[in-house]
Amino acid sequence: MIAVLIVDDEKIVRKGLTSFMPWSQFGMKVVGEANNGENALEFLESNKVDLxxxxxxxxxxxxxExxxxxxxxxxxxxxxxxxLHQDFDYIQEALRxxxxxxxxxxELDKEQFDDILVRISSLLDMKKVRLLSQPEQEDRIDSKVYVAYLLSTNHEFTLEASETAEGGIELESGIWYWNDRPEPLVEAxxxxxxxxxxxxxxxxxxKLIRNYKRNGLFYDYNPAVPMKTLTLEELVNRVSYEAQVEITAIKQSWLESDWIYDEELFETRMKELKTIQLPAIRLMRLFFSLTDEWNRMYNKMLEQELMMEDHFITFVQFSEWLKRTRQLLRDCIEKPQFSVEIQSSITKAKTLALQTYKNAVTAAEMAKHVNMSLSYFSQCFKQIVGKTYTDYLRDIRMExxxxxLMHTSKTIQWIAEEVGYNDEKYFSRLFKEYVGMLPSDYRAGHKLDRERDK
Incomplete structure (x- = not known):
């Protein structure tokens, strides 16, 4: 068991790390805490610590110190x-x-804890077996070095034919290093x-080269550029960069329909994503969620569900998928009998309905919001979407x-109000018409299903 000591003057940070990190899964155990360096040294005098x-x-x-x-x-x-410091000299001093x-x-949120310990556990293992400090190597290096990262089809960074990397040092699986410019190796x-x-x-x-693989390579790799040049300072900044953005705002912008029609706006949104540079895993989570929303919004018009790949190695691959997805959405909603402006208005109404389903936004209010008369809005909505606005809103609420009902123990009255109905009896009647059974029976049936699955 690896004994861990946590040293931080903020109690909330110490308690958060101790409580939420899945230490035992990685053969680790927190054996102590300290709020400053002196107390840490005092603890080390009488306790065994490995990390x-x-x-x-x-x-x-x-x-x-x-x-x-x-x-x-x-x-x-x-x-x-x-x-919290991303200063180049400060980071270098810590590494030195x-x-x-x-x-x-x-990075310290629950979504990242597993990733952090996977990385640290891997680094501990590598320290035992890698030749990073072989005595025959000089401790200092030249002013320019070369690195190659393999991007394989199975989404891992590995080099199967290591003999092709003549003169190179394998820092870890799929990362190769040379003092002199290497001959071309293999594709990808x-x-x-x-x-x-x-x-x-x-x-x-x-260390910087290894960490760049998970922080900067996803966005920097471009198959059109045979060899990219980075300064050491750029490398440090790319490794330590952490996006400070509001995910909700990004998601909202992609739920609007304007980027589907407007090529220039789409390119602008793509550039914004690359500039923000969310960690790849967070970018994937965001667009998995958006794909579900798009499928819900356009389900009556799509010939088949939109599908997102489980993983993208580079932003180039991700952007190609997003371009294809945009074209599929554009093809399904561009109906010849309606202008682009009308289609955009109806799509906007659908988006607003998804976001405001808890409120009593009537068809008349929605028509006014998208600058259409009620009669023409109702006609266009039904022909484009395949159902009336009222039915569309009801379906959202019922889903x-x-x-x-399946995932909470909230009362029927609470659920009714949460989806936009103040009258529990009226909600239950509508639910039965939509599903074929009362809310209480629906909940009971799914509870039995979960118990059988255990």
Missing amino acids: MFTDLHMPVMSGI LMREVTKRYPHIQIVVLT LGAIDYIAKT LAYFCIEGTSGMERKELY HAKNY
């Missing part, structure tokens, strides 16, 4: 840095002192030249009600 997480800015003794002491007194202890990884505190390799590395410690550079 230490430490903040950099703390009172009494900073994280940098603590790392210097731990490196001298307890060289076997591996260190992971917690920081032997940190095996650093984590921006903005992403090549990078890193400049400004003169005098840098080899171990420090290797949400079914979800509440």
